[in-house]
Amino acid sequence: MSGLIIEEYQTADGNRIGHVRLNAERSLNALTLEMIEQMLPTLRAWQQDPRLVAVLLDGAGDKAFCAGGDVVTLYHSICATGPDDERGLAPVPELAARFFEQEYRLDYLLHTFGKPVLCWGGGIVMGGGMGLFSASSHRIVTDTSRLAMPEVTIALYPDVGGSWFLNHLPPGLGEFIALTGCAINGNDAHWLGLSNRAIAADKRAELLPALLAVADWSRPEARVNAVLRQLEADSADVFSGLPSPLWQHQFQIRRLLDKDRLEDKVAAILDAELEDPWYHKARQSLTVGSPLAITVIAEQLRRSRHSSLAEVFRQELALSVQLCRFREFAEGIRARLIDKDNRPDWTFTSLKDVDEGILAALFESPWPVNPLTSL
16 A cells, blocks of 8 residues: 555645655555655645635644654664774665755745645644654644644654754753653643644544635635635644643743753753653653753754754754764664563663764764755
């Protein structure tokens, strides 16, 4: 079965709406390189087509829009490379490098698409799914949405533009989300601005027919907003009953993160006395996360604070490929997703043990010219 379903539908006035559905329900619609490379030319063609007025992006089934990238394939690519150099860096794994380059090209294309891109973010939206979701102009959460960037547990960092959109959140909150991989429900995503529409999950079947019934697409943005505005108004009661844990604890979290040293921030999160199962789960992810990844996450957010979107994707590509060259990322994938023993053998046992030389090497570029220079 194909990992994508790509269709075009004619609107009432003779224009067209493009529909891309991630069709890998068994893997929670995880993004593969093949899916990415199929989407890219399709979206580029739609971007240039004057009769194509909007794009709808969603996932098969109700459990997830997209639970992330196909890191298991990345793992095998990483393990197939040659011996490490004196810094512990293996040769660049070409498949992994291509995956990240194409994924970031896709995300950047969506960010700059210039036409309405509606993303239905129901169920799980993690990692690579967050990249697609955050890049869309109309980001729809539902009462089932669970957004997260839990890369710390596999020794990665919130990429796919996370260095950009997390830095645009209120002080301390983006860093907390990145360090803990905490779950963000529809109410909190809407409050943070990670989404801009909140629509009940049971309204999903109404969205595409409502768009196709629009009789005049001369102003696509306004027409899309009119449809979403009505569905959102009809959904208000559903969201009124949902909790908002991040909103509820925002001031405590800001105080916890208001420290000058990373070690003090992490200690404050781990020692905080917040009696909330949501917070306990977030803290647990930080507890079991890679100390090297925690350090990388904080450093990447610091370095990219004032970067443009294009600069962020170039920085992320270099960092992601460098992380593929060091043992930590592969070990995180092995422990969480391959052997599933949940006992990763992290390179460093604590933040104070993280080698500054290794950290510096991870932030070097593996190429004289970054492949995303043209963005």
